[in-house]
Amino acid sequence: TDLSKIRNFSIIAHIDHGKSTLADRLIQACGGLTEREMSEQVLDNMDIEKERGITIKAQTVRLSYTAKDGETYELNLMDTPGHVDFAYEVSRSLAACEGALLVVDAAQGVEAQTLANVYQSIEHDHEIVPVINKIDLPAAEPERVAEEIEEIVGIQATGPWAEGGAVLASAKSGLGVEDVLEALVARIPPPQGDRDAPLKASLVDSWYDPYLGVVILVRVIDGVLKKGLNVRFMQGGTQHLVDRVGCFRPKRTDLAEIGPGEIGFITAQIKEVDQARVGDTITTVKGGADKPLPGYREPQPVVFCGLFPVDAADFEKLRESIGKLRLNDASFTYEMESSAALGFGFRAGFLGLLHLEIIQERLSREYDLDLITTAPSVVYRVHLGKTKNEDAKVIDIHNPADWPDVNRIDAIEEPWIKATIYTPDEYLGPILKLCQDRRGVQTNLTYVGGRAQVTYELPLNEVVFDFYDRLKSISRGYASFDYEQIGLREGDLVKMNILVNAEPVDALSLIVHRTVAEERGRGMCERLKDLIPRHLFKIPIQAAIGGKIIARETIAALRKDVTAKCYGGDITRKKKLLEKQKKGKARMREYGNVSIPQEAFIAALRMG
Ligand code: GDP
Ligand code: MG
Numbered sequence: 001t002d003l004s005k006i007r008n009f010s011i012i013a014h015i016d017h018g019k020s021t022l023a024d025r026l027i028q029a030c031g032g033l034t035e036r037e038m039s040e041q042v043l044d045n046m047d048i049e050k051e052r053g054i055t056i057k058a059q060t061v062r063l064s065y066t067a068k069d070g071e072t073y074e075l076n077l078m079d080t081p082g083h084v085d086f087a088y089e090v091s092r093s094l095a096a097c098e099g100a101l102l103v104v105d106a107a108q109g110v111e112a113q114t115l116a117n118v119y120q121s122i123e124h125d126h127e128i129v130p131v132i133n134k135i136d137l138p139a140a141e142p143e144r145v146a147e148e149i150e151e152i153v154g155i156q157a158t159g160p161w162a163e164g165g166a167v168l169a170s171a172k173s174g175l176g177v178e179d180v181l182e183a184l185v186a187r188i189p190p191p192q193g194d195r196d197a198p199l200k201a202s203l204v205d206s207w208y209d210p211y212l213g214v215v216i217l218v219r220v221i222d223g224v225l226k227k228g229l230n231v232r233f234m235q236g237g238t239q240h241l242v243d244r245v246g247c248f249r250p251k252r253t254d255l256a257e258i259g260p261g262e263i264g265f266i267t268a269q270i271k272e273v274d275q276a277r278v279g280d281t282i283t284t285v286k287g288g289a290d291k292p293l294p295g296y297r298e299p300q301p302v303v304f305c306g307l308f309p310v311d312a313a314d315f316e317k318l319r320e321s322i323g324k325l326r327l328n329d330a331s332f333t334y335e336m337e338s339s340a341a342l343g344f345g346f347r348a349g350f351l352g353l354l355h356l357e358i359i360q361e362r363l364s365r366e367y368d369l370d371l372i373t374t375a376p377s378v379v380y381r382v383h384l385g386k387t388k389n390e391d392a393k394v395i396d397i398h399n400p401a402d403w404p405d406v407n408r409i410d411a412i413e414e415p416w417i418k419a420t421i422y423t424p425d426e427y428l429g430p431i432l433k434l435c436q437d438r439r440g441v442q443t444n445l446t447y448v449g450g451r452a453q454v455t456y457e458l459p460l461n462e463v464v465f466d467f468y469d470r471l472k473s474i475s476r477g478y479a480s481f482d483y484e485q486i487g488l489r490e491g492d493l494v495k496m497n498i499l500v501n502a503e504p505v506d507a508l509s510l511i512v513h514r515t516v517a518e519e520r521g522r523g524m525c526e527r528l529k530d531l532i533p534r535h536l537f538k539i540p541i542q543a544a545i546g547g548k549i550i551a552r553e554t555i556a557a558l559r560k561d562v563t564a565k566c567y568g569g570d571i572t573r574k575k576k577l578l579e580k581q582k583k584g585k586a587r588m589r590e591y592g593n594v595s596i597p598q599e600a601f602i603a604a605l606r607m608g
Contacts, residue, residue: 001074001259001261001262003190003191003192003193003260003261004190005071005072005073005074005190006073006074006076006190006191006261006262007073007074007075007076007098007099007184007185007188007190008076008078008096008097008098008099008188008191008219008261008263009075009076009077009078009097009098009099009100009101009129009184009188010077010078010079010080010093010094010097010100010101010121011023011077011079011080011100011101011103012080012100012101012102012103012114012117012118012121012128013102013103013104013114013133014104014105014108014110014111014114014480016105017103017104017105017108017111017114017133017134018103018105018133018134018171018172019079019103020079021133021171021172022101022103022131022133022169022171022177022180023061023077023079024171025171025174025177026063026075026077026177026180026181027061027063027077027250029065029174029177029178029181030063030064030065030075030181031064059079059248059250060076060077060078060079060204060205060217060247060248060263061076061077061079061248061249061250062074062075062076062077062247062248062249062253062263062264063075063076063077063249064249065181065185067181067182067185068182069185073185074262075181075184075185076097076247076262076263078093078096078097078204078263080093080094080117086351086355087120087484088278088279088297088299088351089205089278090117090120091120091124091295092202092203092204092205092278092279092295093204093205094120094121094124094126095124095202095219095295096202096204096219096263097124097126098125098126098127098188098189098190098191099126099127099128099129099184099187099188099189100118100121100126100127100128100129101128101129101130101131101180101184102114102118102121102128102129102130102131102149102153102155103131103133103171104130104131104132104133104145104149104166105133105134105145106132106133106134106135106137106140106141106142106145106168107134107137107139107140107141109141109144109145109148109451110145110148110149110152110153111422111480115152115153115420115422115482116420116482116484118153127187127188127189128153128155129167129180129183129184129187129188130146130149130153130155130157130165130166130167131166131167131168131169131176131180132145132146132149132157132166132167132168132169133169133170133171134170134171134172135168135169135170135175135176136170136172136173136175142166142168143158145157145166146158146165146166149166161179161183162183167179167180167183190261191260191261191262192260192261193220193221193222193259193260193261194222194223194260195222195223195224195259195260196223197222197223197289198222198223198283198284198287198288198289198290199220199222199223199224199225199229199231199282199283199284199288199289200220200221200222200223200281200282200283200289200293201218201219201220201221201223201225201258201281201282201283202218202219202221202279202280202281202282202293203216203217203218203233203276203277203278203279203280203281203282204217204218204219204263204278205217205278206273206276206277206278206330207273207328208272208273208327208328212244212267213267213269213270213271214267214268214270214271214272214273214275214276215265215266215267216265216266216267216268216270216276216282217263217264217265218258218263218264218265218266218282219262219263220258220259220260220261220262220263220264221260221293222260222289223260223283223284224257224258224259224260225242225245225257225258225264225266225282226242226245226256226257227242227243227244227245227256228241228242228243229241229242229284230242230284230285230286231268231282231283231284231285232282232283232284232285232288233275233276233277233280233281233282234280234281234282234283234289234292235277235279235280235281235292235296236275236276236277236280238275239285240268240269240270241268241269242266242267242268243267243268243269244266244267245257245258245264245265245266246264246265246266247263247264247265248265252265266282272327272330273327273328273329273330274326274330277296277298277299277330278299279295279296279297280292280296281293281296299330299331299351300351301331301332301333301349301350301351301379302349302350302351302352302378302379302415302460302485303349303350303351303352303353303355303356303376303377303378303460303464304347304348304349304350304376304377304378304379304398304399305347305348305350305356305373305374305375305376305377306337306339306342306345306346306347306348306372306373306374306399306507307322307334307345307346307347307348307360307363307371307372307373307374308339308342308343308344308345308346308371308372308373308374308507309343309345309369309370309371309372310370310371310372311370312343312344314369314370315343315344315345317367317369318345318346318363318367318369318371319346321363321366321367321369322334322346322348322363324367325359325362325363329359331350331351331355332348332349332350332351332355332359333348333349334346334347334348334349335347337399337401339374339401339506339507340506341505341506341507341508341596342372342374342506342507345372347398347399349398353376353463353464353468356373356376360373372507374507374508375400375465375507375508375509375510376464376465377398377399377400377461377464377510377511378398378414378415378460378461378464379396379397379398379415380396380397380398380412380413380414380493380511381394381395381396381397381412381413381414381488382394382395382396382397382404382409382411382412382413383409383410383411383412383413384404384408384409384410385408385409385410387408392410400495400506400509400510400511401506401509403495403509403511406494406495406546411490412490412491412492412493413488413489413490413491414459414460414461414488414489414490414491414493415459415460415461415485415487415488416457416458416459416460416485416486416487416488416489417457417458417459417460417463417483417484417485417486418443418455418456418457418483418484418486419435419440419455419456419457419458419463419481419482419483420453420454420455420481420482420483421435421453421454421455421456421471421479421480421481421482422451422452422453422454422479422480423451423452423454423475423478423479423480424451424452424475424478424479425447425451425452427474427475427476427478427479428452428454430474430475431454431471431474431475431479432454434467434470434471434474435454435456435458438458438459438462438463438467439458439459439462439513439515439516440456440457440458440462441456441457441458442454442455442456443455443456443457457486458483459489459491459513460485461493461511461512461513462513463483467481468481491513492513492514492515493511493512493513493514494511494512494513494514494517494545494546495509495510495511495545496509496510496511496512496517496520496521496543496544496545496550497509497543497544497545498510498521498524498525498528498541498542498543498544499540499541499542499543499544500528500532500539500540500541500594500596501539501540501594502540502542503594504544505596508524510524517543517545517550518550518551520543521543521544521545521550521551522543522550522551524543524551525541525542525543525551525552525553526553527600528541528553528596528600529541529553529554529555531596531597531600532555532594532595532596532597532600533595533597534555534556534557534558535555535557535558535594535595536557536558536559537557538554538555538556538557539554539555539594540552540553540554541553541554541555
């Protein structure tokens with residue numbers, strides 16, 4: 001295809017502002033979908049995505065649009081994952097485009113997460129076309145939102161779209177969709193590339209398809225990708241024979257080739273997504289490029305937790321299910337783990353909290369597994385001093401169970417993030433308090449049109465538990481949150497154990513900052529007191545650091561009056577029963593045999 005007739009773009013939008021709906025409209029307007037097919041949002045494939053309104057795996061669609069100038073354009077619409085946990089995948093998708101549609105809800109206005117994505121888009125030198133969506137809503141304020149876009153994002157948005165302003169649209173009714181197409185043809189620059197140069201294609205995304213094996217989404221920079229070509233993945237170091245090239249319209253369509261500037265897919269008999277890492281560069285084995293494209297990064301799990309089957313008999317099923325999920329998501333890691341309280345399970349690592357939730361949910365929903373998830377943990381860098389038998393060394397720890405002997409620890413470093421929170425003014429007070437309580441350091445606070453944008457530096461371990469939930473609840477859902485990692489900082493961290501009936505419950509141990517340990521310990525003991533049902537004996541619940549108890553609660557014994565039925569008659573029978581009950585108590589206590597309900601594990605970790 002003539003390069004000047006190609007437009008590659010993505011859509012940036014805050015969750016629920018209408019990205020998927022608009023994408024479907026564009027596909028429909030270009031003849032890719034019938035009215036009936038429109039009833040389902042095509043770009044969001046999985047149920048979970050649909051229900052949560054987020055996009056997990058990027059998908060790309062090639063459209064053919066005949067513009068008002070009479071020319072037919074090839075439009076490649078790239079759908080990017082909608083969450084901050086997938087920031088790297090987003091950046092690879094953006095790098096494959098020359099422009100972006102910025103979709104902003106005409107009633108909601110600009111949100112923090114939109115901003116983060118817009119800035120990323122600007123960093124990729126994108127031409128950004130603002131689209132103010134949902135203008136059909138009674139609460140729509142397109143003029144105000146246009147001004148807000150100019151003020152906050154710093155791109156033109158006021159005035160008619162033909163003169164550089166935002167396109168006004170209702171993706172729901174279809175109003176303005178034609179204008180969106182015209183604006184993107186007119187404003188987004190065509191790609192550049194050299195057909196005769198050695199092949200350089202960027203690996204934008206990969207996923208597992210049960211029929212085709214691993215499908216790889218590519219953007220060709222230079223050269224041409226064809227069936228039968230022997231290619232090399234420059235970062236992965238593997239070689240493959242391309243057996244299919246094509247695109248999605250949105251139905252899968254085979255093509256003769258993918259030329260420079262184009263986006264499409266290839267298959268090459270690859271069995272695991274692990275072998276097709278996002279960000280890799282594909283070139284030919286013979287006469288290939290000598291340098292890979294910049295920006296490759298290994299996936300780096302930042303949040304870890306234990307996953308255990310509620311029913312120990314489900315362990316094999318869990319092993320199989322995790323293995324299957326991993327076929328399609330190379331960004332999470334897992335290894336076997338065993339816990340005294342929970343039996344056999346896995347320790348898994350995720351890109352972020354949402355990623356963790358998605359995997360957990362897919363395991364329980366798609367694979368029908370009841371799981372206990374332990375407290376999420378970040379990765380701590382622990383500096384160990386020299387001992388008689390061992391040299392000083394530095395280790396990374398993400399499982400409280402592996403926490404070393406305190407006497408050997410010289411220093412501990414923990415990951416920090418920079419959080420950007422965007423909120424209506426009235427919720428600012430409680431949000432600042434929340435950040436302060438979580439050891440946050442405020443770095444900036446600005447107001448834009450009745451809304452506050454505040455940035456905090458926060459330790460990631462204070463965010464992994466229930467920060468989002470708290471933020472959402474104190475702002476009644478209005479605050480938005482975005483974060484990036486900013487590296488490690490030294491912290492005075494300790495391991496806190498929870499003892500139930502004098503037995504440490506490993507699944508409840510936690511790494512906490514010393515200054516908040518007592519408060520957290522007290523909170524956990526109090527919550528556990530309510531979460532663990534009474535038994536026939538008294539149950540002490542304690543929080544301890546090393547040998548030192550820092551908090552304690554007691555669950556009173558449930559006194560089951562076993563003599564009640566004896567009507568005071570047979571006194572020897574009464575005595576026997578009492579003795580039996582006492583013995584029962586002793587045996588229970590001896591084994592520390594307390595049944596802790598499954599919900600207690602997670603609920604106990606929610607901070608009050
Ligand atoms: P996404 O999260 O950005 O992909 O948003 P969706 O496309 O899933 O849309 C979120 C919600 O807004 C859905 O309930 C849509 O039906 C609705 N929606 C999308 N566009 C419009 C619009 O133009 N007008 C109205 N009234 N609702 C819309
Ligand atoms: Mg969507």
